[in-house]
Amino acid sequence: MKITFVDDSPLMRQTIGHVLAQGFPDAKITSFETLGAALVFAGEEEQDHWLIDLGLPDGSGIDLIRQVRERFPLTHILVITVFADADNIVNSIQAGANGYLLKEDMLRAQSLTSSIEAIREGGTPLSPVIASRLLARMQMLDAPAAVKNEASRQRQASAQPAPPDAPAHGLAPREIELLLLLSRGYTYQEAANLMKVELGTVQTYVKRVYIKLAVNSRTQAIFEARALGISL
């Protein structure tokens, strides 16, 4: 197994390296403290896990996420963060990250390895702010498609019943329902109970939302324009 992590704080780097070596005794562990060096390495060798700190001295870790994701679609990419502030996390997911780890949870080998495996299985637990931000962003991205869909639905209304398909990259009704519950503070398990599905189904929904957001990142510019209230 190959694991690479990027963090600019020497103390943190030392701790993470130590904990990772404990948690994954057979892994080959590489670390970088700058974005530039990591970017060069990212293009060369495929890793199983990338753990990336966003605030690096020579740029944003989001660029690294994007590059790794483009080159190696199957690599597992996690953001390591202290606060999990929504904007940074949502932008990382959009760039192709699979989830995030709180630095606090990385201090013990036991919790770190289980977190990494848990994320690989079922996706990161989404904080309520991130869930609500994801929902808002996806709905903004969907707006044109939804309008088009509505129009075509109306056109077809007289001829035949509307097909129940959602827009190509839009959220499915169940995914929206889940994000709404998460944004109101319900845990995955509680949400699964309320939606009368298995926990695994909820985790699948979350993964799907991640993928849809990353696919939609091309329309990021449009989203930003709309968020700023610019209409052309």
Next chain:
Amino acid sequence: MRFWISLSLAWALLAGAALAQPLPIRLDEAQLSVTIPQSHDSQDAPRELGRQLLPWKWDQNFPRQQGVMHFKLDVPIEQTLLTQLKADGHQGLGFSSLQMGNRYRYRINGKAWHYVGWNQPNTQFRTGPRWQLLPAHDLQAGANILEIDIRAEPASNAGLARIELGDEFTSLAEHEREVNHRKGLALMSGTLSALIGLMALALWWQSRDKAYLITGLGQACFVLWQVDFFVDYPPVPTWVFNGARSAMYTYYAGLMCWVSVLLVRKPAPWLNRLLQIYLWTALPTLAAGAALQDYRVYERLWIPASLLLGAVCMVRYTHVMWKKSDGTVRLNALLAGVTVAFGLYDLVVTFSPSGFGKANLLNYAFLFYNFAVGMMMVRNYWSMQNRLLRVRYESSLKVKQATMIERQRMMQDIHDSVGSQLVALLSLVKSSAPQEVLQTHTSEVLDELRIAVDAIENVDGDLAVVLATMRHRLQPRLDAAGVSLVWEVDALPRFELLTPKDIQHIQRILLEVFTNIIQHAKATRVVFAAHCELPDDAEDSPEKTDQGRKRVIRVSISDDGIGMASAITRGRGLANMQSRAEMLGATLAVVAGEPRGTAVHLAIPLH
């Protein structure tokens, strides 16, 4: 000797000139008969109409009918004129008319016919002046008979205007001047209009302002209308061409009126209704008129209607715009007024019998008016751009101000909470405090910092997200304390004015409650509920329900712990919570739980 010869020659010439018939010869009367075929095969006898004054319009006398007009005109020509023609080596006399059509043929003194468009399927010989040559060898001294047969299409402005016979070259030159003048004017206004139209459409594309789109469409109609001046044999049947042409004019006028209404920016429902009726009914009636080949619906209904509507809109426009002391606007208003005046003048002249074939004054007015519209458009665009820049500047100022206030608040927070706690932590480290104390204290500092970060997160006024975030942060601690949490949070209405400060108050209150539960209450189960409802007192007074926006968000946290004896009712904690609730404009109640424990109720009004 030579001198005398030249003198007598000159004298003879002078005398000849003096005696020769004066040119041009004006003909404004003709013997007229018409043939109207009742069916395709029948040979119909001509109907005699006797002597008629020129100009003579077919549509006024035989609307909706096809037919042939046979004009016979007496042309008295003196011998001197014939001699003169020969002496000058001229081929004949030019004869011109401002209007002669649709298709025609002519001959003099029963000689060979000259055909002009006679066998063309579609003709557009309506608006242009015509010039033909009468060959000298066909002319005779005394009475000459000029016969002109004109095939009239219905609704094609067929007829014959006055005829002038003149010197071959002089009259041709005059005719060409007239033609060039009319075509030149049409070309100029058409080009200008096309430019303005394109500009308007480009501006519309950028700004999506309806007024630009309508201007663009109006100008497009105008450009198409000008095509009429350049097409003698259109590729479509004459009546279709005429229908399209009249529609283009009608819609040009209607759309420009609409633009003026939009530019005035004062509501006038009656005028809007009038415009709607105009724009919706014009096309069907014009199409019906064209299909029935009846030109009157255009001439008698839509030209007057367009001019009257134009007069109303433009007078209103002039009146409103004149008050704005802006040069461009005033010029625009003035030209709009002039356009209507010229149009009304044309209306009077076109309806008078002598107006047939004359160039319209309106064409000049349109040239200037379209130019003014273009100017106005550019001016509006600039002023809009300037406004936009100003708004952007002002909003960026506001953003800067808000950023500054927010920065000050954050500095304060960092100083009060995190800063002082870090200093305390440092002193603990220095005094070699036990490992657990250090760990607890460090976690607390981290939590403080997290709360500060959470308060900054933009939650779009969604209080549920604020509550949920609190849970997200506290859940590990609750788990560690073995407290199970029952979460019942409804979707809450947006709270537009929720500031980071408000969020912080709510966070602090909840943190206080949960800390108490974890540390003192000895609870195993906590129920957290939040929902939105109308205040109790709203139900008994109907007025208050009317302003039903005064809704309340109720948050309650009840535990099954040791109850009121726990620390929450003691010391600074409760007073702190109360004062924060007050700052929120909320009410806070701490009561004994059912059957045991404590319940905290927080009611936050939405405002």
